[in-house]
Amino acid sequence: MRLKRLTFKGGVHPPERKELSEEQAIEALPLPSYVVIPLQQHLGAPAEPIVAVGDMVRTGDKICEAKGFVSVPSHASISGKVKAIEKRPHPVAGEALAIVIESDGKDEMSPNIGPVANYLALDVEEMKKKIQQAGLAGMGGAAFPTHVKLSPPANKPIDTFILNGAECEPYLTADHRLMLEHPNEILEGVRIIMKILGCKNGYIAIEKNKPDAIAVFQKLVNEAGDNLRVVALNVKYPQGAEKQLIKAITNRKVPAGGLPMDVGCLVHNVGTAKAVYEAVALNKPLYERVVTVSGRGIRQPKNLRVRIGTPFQNLIDFCGGLSDDTVKIINGGPMMGIAQYTLEVPVTKGTSGILALTSSETRIAEPQPCIRCGRCVEVCPMNLLPNTLARLVEYKRFDEARELGVLDCIECGSCAFVCPSKIRHVHHIKFGKLEVTKMMKAKAA
Amino acid sequence: MEKKWFVTASPHIADQESIPKIMYGVVISLIPAMLGAIYFFGPHAGWVMLVAVASAVATEAIIEKLMKKPITVRDGSAVVTGILLAMNVPAEVPWWIPLIGSAFAIAIGKIPFGGLGYNPMNPALLGRAFLLASWPTHMTIFKTRPLEWITHHPGLAQFLSKLSLYTPDPTGKFSLSGIDVITTATPLNVFKQQKDAILRFADDPSMTEKVKTAHEAISQLYDSYGNLFWGKIGGCIGETSVFLLLIGAIYLIYKRYIRLRIPLSYIGTVAILSWIFGGVDGLFSGDPLFHVLAGGLMLGAFYMATDMVTSPVTSAGGYIFGIGCGIITVLIRLIGGYPEGVSYSILLMNLTVPLIDRYTKPKTFGKVKNK
Ligand code: SF4
Ligand code: SF4
Numbered sequence: 001m002r003l004k005r006l007t008f009k010g011g012v013h014p015p016e017r018k019e020l021s022e023e024q025a026i027e028a029l030p031l032p033s034y035v036v037i038p039l040q041q042h043l044g045a046p047a048e049p050i051v052a053v054g055d056m057v058r059t060g061d062k063i064c065e066a067k068g069f070v071s072v073p074s075h076a077s078i079s080g081k082v083k084a085i086e087k088r089p090h091p092v093a094g095e096a097l098a099i100v101i102e103s104d105g106k107d108e109m110s111p112n113i114g115p116v117a118n119y120l121a122l123d124v125e126e127m128k129k130k131i132q133q134a135g136l137a138g139m140g141g142a143a144f145p146t147h148v149k150l151s152p153p154a155n156k157p158i159d160t161f162i163l164n165g166a167e168c169e170p171y172l173t174a175d176h177r178l179m180l181e182h183p184n185e186i187l188e189g190v191r192i193i194m195k196i197l198g199c200k201n202g203y204i205a206i207e208k209n210k211p212d213a214i215a216v217f218q219k220l221v222n223e224a225g226d227n228l229r230v231v232a233l234n235v236k237y238p239q240g241a242e243k244q245l246i247k248a249i250t251n252r253k254v255p256a257g258g259l260p261m262d263v264g265c266l267v268h269n270v271g272t273a274k275a276v277y278e279a280v281a282l283n284k285p286l287y288e289r290v291v292t293v294s295g296r297g298i299r300q301p302k303n304l305r306v307r308i309g310t311p312f313q314n315l316i317d318f319c320g321g322l323s324d325d326t327v328k329i330i331n332g333g334p335m336m337g338i339a340q341y342t343l344e345v346p347v348t349k350g351t352s353g354i355l356a357l358t359s360s361e362t363r364i365a366e367p368q369p370c371i372r373c374g375r376c377v378e379v380c381p382m383n384l385l386p387n388t389l390a391r392l393v394e395y396k397r398f399d400e401a402r403e404l405g406v407l408d409c410i411e412c413g414s415c416a417f418v419c420p421s422k423i424r425h426v427h428h429i430k431f432g433k434l435e436v437t438k439m440m441k442a443k444a445a
Numbered sequence: 446m447e448k449k450w451f452v453t454a455s456p457h458i459a460d461q462e463s464i465p466k467i468m469y470g471v472v473i474s475l476i477p478a479m480l481g482a483i484y485f486f487g488p489h490a491g492w493v494m495l496v497a498v499a500s501a502v503a504t505e506a507i508i509e510k511l512m513k514k515p516i517t518v519r520d521g522s523a524v525v526t527g528i529l530l531a532m533n534v535p536a537e538v539p540w541w542i543p544l545i546g547s548a549f550a551i552a553i554g555k556i557p558f559g560g561l562g563y564n565p566m567n568p569a570l571l572g573r574a575f576l577l578a579s580w581p582t583h584m585t586i587f588k589t590r591p592l593e594w595i596t597h598h599p600g601l602a603q604f605l606s607k608l609s610l611y612t613p614d615p616t617g618k619f620s621l622s623g624i625d626v627i628t629t630a631t632p633l634n635v636f637k638q639q640k641d642a643i644l645r646f647a648d649d650p651s652m653t654e655k656v657k658t659a660h661e662a663i664s665q666l667y668d669s670y671g672n673l674f675w676g677k678i679g680g681c682i683g684e685t686s687v688f689l690l691l692i693g694a695i696y697l698i699y700k701r702y703i704r705l706r707i708p709l710s711y712i713g714t715v716a717i718l719s720w721i722f723g724g725v726d727g728l729f730s731g732d733p734l735f736h737v738l739a740g741g742l743m744l745g746a747f748y749m750a751t752d753m754v755t756s757p758v759t760s761a762g763g764y765i766f767g768i769g770c771g772i773i774t775v776l777i778r779l780i781g782g783y784p785e786g787v788s789y790s791i792l793l794m795n796l797t798v799p800l801i802d803r804y805t806k807p808k809t810f811g812k813v814k815n816k
Contacts, residue, residue, distance in 0.1 A: 009810075014458055170458065243810065256811040328451050339452040355457075363459040364451050368520070369562035371464060374704070374758035383807040387758060405809040413456030420462040421562075427454030 007234040008244040010381040012414045014170045014237055014335065016209065017361075021294045021301040022173040026181055028305045029318055031107055035077050035309030036088050036346040037063065038098040042137035043144045044070035049099055055082045060110030060285050062133075063099050072135045072145045076101055077287040077307035079108040091312075091331035091345040092338055098346070101309070112283055119281040124196050127280050134279030135286045135349070140164060140240070140269035143350035146276065149266060150196050156261040158197045160250055163190050164269045165206040165213065166233055166240030169333025172353045174290040175270045177303045179206070179213040182274055183220055189273030190228065192280050197266060202228040203249050209235045237335060238412040242267045244381050256408045271352075291347055293319045297326030297356030306347050312354055313343040328362045330355040335413040368421040376415035376425065382408050386415035386425045393432035402436045409433070464561070467753075468521030470702050474693030475528050475748070481689040482682045484610070486536035487594030490682050493534065497543035498527030504551040512556075522561045526550050529569035532683020532744060533788065534576065535587045542583055546572040566795040567755045570788045577788075585634075587679040633740040637784035673738035684741040694747040706763035707756060707770075708746040712737055714771025722779055742774065745787035755795040762798075762805040769794045 040046035047064035057063060057076040066073045080103040090096040116122070122130075128147050136146035152158055163186070167175040179186065194202050204221070206214045218230045231249055233239050243254045245267055252263040260267055268276075271289060278284040287308050294301040299320030306315060312329065316322060330337040331351055347354075376386040384405050392401040406429055415425045482490040501523040509516045517523075530546045550572030558564045577584045595602045595611055605611035672678055676686025683690075697703045716733040724730025736742070750756060750770050757766050770790045777786025 012460075014460070247810075253811045256809050258811065326450075328453075328457055330457055334458040335456040337455055337457065339450065339455075339457065341450055341452050357457060362451075362457050364453065365459075365463075368464055369560065371467070371562045371753050372756075372758050373467065373753040375462075377758045377807070378760075382810040384809060385758065385802075385806055388802075404806070405812070408809050408811075411455070417456050417459050418462065419459070420464050420467055422459065422463070424454050426456065430454070 007236055007239065008247050008381055010379050010383070010414065011236040011238060011244070012379050012417050013235070014417060016235075017171050017294070018173050018176070018209070020171065020296075020298075021292050021303055022176055024173070024177070024302045026174075026177050026290055026303045026305050029307070029310065029315060031078055031103055031105070032307065032310040032314045034080075034083065034100060034102045035307055036098045036100050036311065036344075037074050037077065037309040038088070038090050038093075038096050038346065038348060039064050039074070040090075040093065040096055041074060041143060041308075041348040041350065042072050043142065044068070044072075044148075046097070047071060047073050049085050051082050051085075051099065053082050053084060056080070056104075057082060057101060058108045058110045060113050060287055062135075062285070063101075066132065070145055070148050072132060072137055072147075073285075074099075074135050074308070075110075075285040075287045077309050078103045079106050080104040089342050089345045091340060091348060091351060098309075110285075113285075114283055116281055116283060120191070120195065122280065124198075127192060127196055130283070131276055131279050134275070134284065136272065136275050136279060137286075137349050138269060139271035139275065139289060139349060140352065143348070146268070146272055149268070150193065152197075152261040152266070157264060158199045158261055158266045159264045160201040160203070160266070161190070161194050161197060161199050162245060162249060162265060162267045163202070163204045163273055164240055164242075164245060164267050165204060165210070165217075166245060167210070168207060168235075168237045168240040169335055169337075169352070170237075171294045171355055172292045172333050173294070174292040174303050174352055176210050176213055178270050178274060178290055179210070180216060183213075183216050185277045186270050186273045187217075187220055187224070187226075187228075188281065189275070189277035191226070192276050193266075193268060193273065199266075200227060202226070204228060204230045205233055205245060205249055206230065207233045207235045207239055237414065238381060238410070241381065241410050241412055243410065256405065286349055289347070289349065289351070291315065291351055292353040293355075294353065295326075295330075295355035296358045296361055297323050297328075299323060308349060309346045311344050311346055312340065315347070315354055316343060316356065322356050323358060325358040325360070326356045327359045327364065328355075328357040330357065334362070335417065336411060363422065365422040367423045370419075370421050370423055373420060375418040375420070376423075379414040379418050381412060381414060382410055384409055386429070387423070389432065390423055390425045390428040393428040393435075396435075398432060398435045398439055401432045402439070406432045406436055464520045464522070467702050468525050470700050471525050471697065471748070472521065472528065474696045474702075475532070475683070477689040477692045478532065478683050478686060478744075479528065481676055481686045482532070482536070485592060485676055485685055486682060489594075490531075490536045492540065493536065493538060493543050493682060494528060494531040496540050497531035497534075497547045498524055500544045500547035501527030501530070501551050504548045505556065508552060508556050514560075517560060520561060523551060526555070526569045526572075529567075529683075529749060530572045532748075533569065533573040533681050533741065534584060535680075536682050537587070538583050542576060542580065546576045549575045562754055564754060565798070566792050567749055567752050570749055570792050570795075573788055574792060587634075633778065634784045636735070636739070637778070670734055670738060673735070678739070681741060681744075684744040687738050687743045690743045690747060694743075697747070697751075703747065703751040704760075704763060706760060707751050707767040710764045710767030711746040711750055711770045711774075712742060714768045715742060715774055718771065718775040719778070722775065736775075736778070740778075740785045741787040745774075745791055746770075749788075750791050750794070755798060757798050757801045757805065759802060759805040759807060761807075762801040765801050765805065766794055766798065769797065 045067040049064045051063045058079045061076045062073050063076050064074050080101050083102045084100040087095050088098040132147035137143040204217050221228045246265045275286050291306050293315050302319050329340040370387050409429045413426050502518045505523040506518050527547050550568035554568035554571035555564045674687045716737050719736035720731045720733040773790030774786040
C-alpha cells in the first residue's frame with residue numbers, strides 16, 4: 001500500500017489561529033468549588049444516578065450507571081457532597097439532568113484507582129470492560145461510547161487502526177499538547193486498542209502543521225520498533241473527519257450510511273487513546289480532560305487539564321476573563337462547535353475547547369439569497385449539493401432532501417464557511433436530518 | 446449580564462467573501478474593457494454605459510421601494526447587469542436604448558422571479574434580446590469605426606499619438622471606400638453575408654469570385670487577427686477587444702469568481718465546430734481563430750455564460766453548459782438568421798440549468814451505484 005495522496009477531495013482552509021495557544025503547556029485548573037456532571041455526555045442512552053442528594057463521594061467514584069450497551073457511566077470528578085440532581089444547562093443538549101457535587105476541597109481519591117500490574121496481559125474482554133467502566137466516550141467531539149467502537153461484530157474484522165491526531169479544527173491545540181507532553185501514554189493506549197482489535201496495521205495520523213508532534217512520535221515508534229506508522233497529513237479541514245481520514249490514509253471509502261468498520265478501519269482520537277491507557281493500566285475513570293481555552297475574546301489563551309463538570313466560567317476566569325467585544329462562546333471548535341448562551345454550562349467528556357470569539361473573528365450576518373456560485377458544492381467533502389439541501393429543507397421537501405443524501409452530511413460546516421451569501425447550511429441540514437429520521441421511523445412503524 | 450451571547454448554528458467562522466465583494470470584483474474586472482470601449486468608440490460609449498448602470502440601479506431601487514421590499518442595490522448586482530447590458534449594444538445607440546434595456550433587464554428579467562439568485566436567465570442578455578427584437582435597426586448598425594472619433598479631435602489625436610495610443614491612418618484602412626456594406630459592419634456581419642452569398646450564388650462561378658474578393662476586403666477590415674485581438678474592429682461596446690476582456694477574465698479566475706470550465710468548453714466547442722463546418726471549401730476549412738476572436742464570444746464566454754446565478758453549480762454541469770452554448774452559437778452563426786449567436790445560445794442554455802444540475806449531481810462520497 002502506497003501512501004501518496006494523503007488528503008481528500010473538497011475541504012477548506014480556514015485560518016488556523018492555533019498560535020494563540022499552541023505554545024501553552026497544559027496547566028491544571030484549580031479545583032472548582034462545585035461540578036455539574038450531566039447524566040448524558042455521550043451518544044446513546046443517558047446514565048442513571050446511583051447516588052442520592054446528601055451522599056458523600058470521592059474523586060473517581062461512580063455516580064451514575066450505564067443504561068444498556070450503548071451507554072457509559074460517569075464518575076465524581078471531585079470529592080464532596082451530592083448537592084442536587086436536577087436539570088442544568090448542558091453545552092450540547094441545552095438543558096439536561098445532572099448531578100451537582102459540592103467540593104469538600106480535599107480531592108480524596110477513590111481507592112479503586114491505582115496501577116494494574118502487567119495490564120497488557122489482561123484478557124481482551126476484561127480490557128473492554130475496564131474501558132466501559134471508566135466511562136470512556138470519544139473525546140474528539142461526537143462522544144460515542146468507546147467500548148462500543150471497540151466491539152465490532154465478528155463479520156466486520158478490523159485490520160487497520162488510525163490514531164487521529166489531525167486536530168483540524170482551527171484554534172484547538174489540546175490534542176497537539178497532549179501529543180507533545182504525553183506521547184508514551186498515548187502510544188500505550190494505541191497498543192491496548194490494537195490488542196483488543198487484534199489488528200495489524202496502525203497509523204498515527206498528524207497534520208503537517210504540527211511537525212514537533214510528528215517528530216516525537218516518529219522517534220518513539222522507531223525506538224519501539226512497533227508495527228506503527230506515523231503519517232503526516234496535508235493541512236486541510238476536515239482532515240480529521242473519520243471518513244476523510246480513512247480515505248486519505250488507506251484509500252478506502254466508507255460506504256455512504258456506513259461506519260469505518262465496514263472497510264475494516266477504526267479511528268480514535270488521541271485524547272481517547274490516552275484515556276484508554278489510563279482506564280486499563282491505572283484503573284482511572286474519565287474524570288478529567290484537556291481543554292483548549294482560546295479565541296481573541298480570551299485574554300490569556302491556555303490549554304487546561306480540567307475536571308469534568310467544571311463550569312465554563314471557571315476556565316474563562318482562570319484565563320484572565322473575557323474581552324468586552326466577545327460576542328460568542330463556543331463549546332468545541334469554530335467549525336463544528338456549539339454556541340452557548342450561558343457560562344454556567346459544564347465541561348463534558350466531549351469538550352475539546354472553549355472559545356470566546358469577538359465580532360471581528362466570528363460571523364453574525366443575515367443570510368442572503370443563494371447566488372448559486374457553486375463554492376459550497378466545490379468544498380463539500382461528502383460530494384453533496386449543500387445549497388440544494390439547505391433550500392429543500394427550508395421548503396420542507398424532506399423526501400427530496402433524503403434522496404439527495406442529507407443524512408450523509410457530516411456537518412463539517414465547510415459549505416457555510418465559504419458561502420458568500422452566509423447561508424446557514426448546517427442549521428438547515430441538522431433540522432432536515434431530524435425530520436428525515438422521524439419520517440423514516442414513522443414509515444418503518 | 447448573561448444571555449448576551451449570540452447563539453447561531455456552526456460554523457462560527459467564515460471566509461471573507463460576500464455578494465457585494467463578488468459583484469464589485471466583476472465590475473473591477475470589466476474596467477479595462479470599459480476604458481477600452483471609450484478609447485475605441487469615444488465618449489458616447491461612456492455615456493451609454495453610465496445610462497445603462499443608472500437605469501438598472503434606479504429600476505431596482507424604485508420597484509423594491511414600491512413593493513415595500515428591502516432595497517438591494519448595494520449588493521452590486523444591478524451595477525453588473527447595467528454594465529453588461531451596455532457592453533452588448535452598439536456604441537452609437539441613442540441614449541434611451543440602454544435606459545430601456547436595463548430597465549427591462551431588471552424589471553422583467555430579475556425582480557419578478559424574486560430578485561438576485563432566483564432569475565433563471567441572465568438579465569442583461571434578456572434586456573439585449575428585448576432591444577434586438579424591438580429596435581433591430583438601432584441594435585445592428587455599427588456606425589462608428591474604432592478610433593474614428595479621434596480624427597474629429599485633432600488635439601486629442603496629437604496627444605494620443607504622442608503616447609503611441611493612436612496612429613493617424615494615412616492608408617485610410619478604416620474608410621475602405623467603395624464597399625459600403627462593410628464600412629458599417631462587424632467582421633461577423635460580413636462573414637455572414639459572404640457565406641449567405643456563397644450559398645445563394647453557388648451555381649454562378651463569377652459571383653462566387655466576387656464574393657471571394659469581398660472576403661479579401663473583410664480581412665482588410667480587421668486586417669489581421671491582431672486587430673481582432675486588440676480590438677480595432679467594429680462591434681458592440683464591450684466585445685471588441687479580446688485582450689482587455691482577457692485581462693479582466695484573468696483577474697476573475699485569480700479571485701476564483703469564475704471557473705475556467707465554462708469559458709474553456711464554450712470557446713473550445715466554437716473553435717472546433719467552426720473549424721469543421723465554418724469554411725467555404727468543405728469540411729475542416731473553417732477559420733476557428735476568426736470565430737473565436739470575432740464578435741461577442743469572449744465577452745459572452747467569460748462574463749455572461751459564467752454568471753453564477755444562471756449557470757450550473759456542478760463541475761460536470763459547467764462543461765455541459767459550455768459545450769451547449771458553443772454548439773448553439775455555431776449553429777446560429779453558420780446557419781441561423783443572425784450573424785451572432787452568443788446571447789441567444791447563453792439564454793437558451795440558461796433554461797436548461799436546473800436539468801443539468803439535477804443530472805450532474807456528484808456521486809455522494811462512499812455511495813455505491815446500484816442502491
Ligand atoms: S456557497 Fe452559498 S451562494 Fe454559493 S452556491 Fe452555495 S449556498 Fe449558494
Ligand atoms: S453539506 Fe455537510 S458535509 Fe458537505 S460541506 Fe456542508 S456540512 Fe460539510
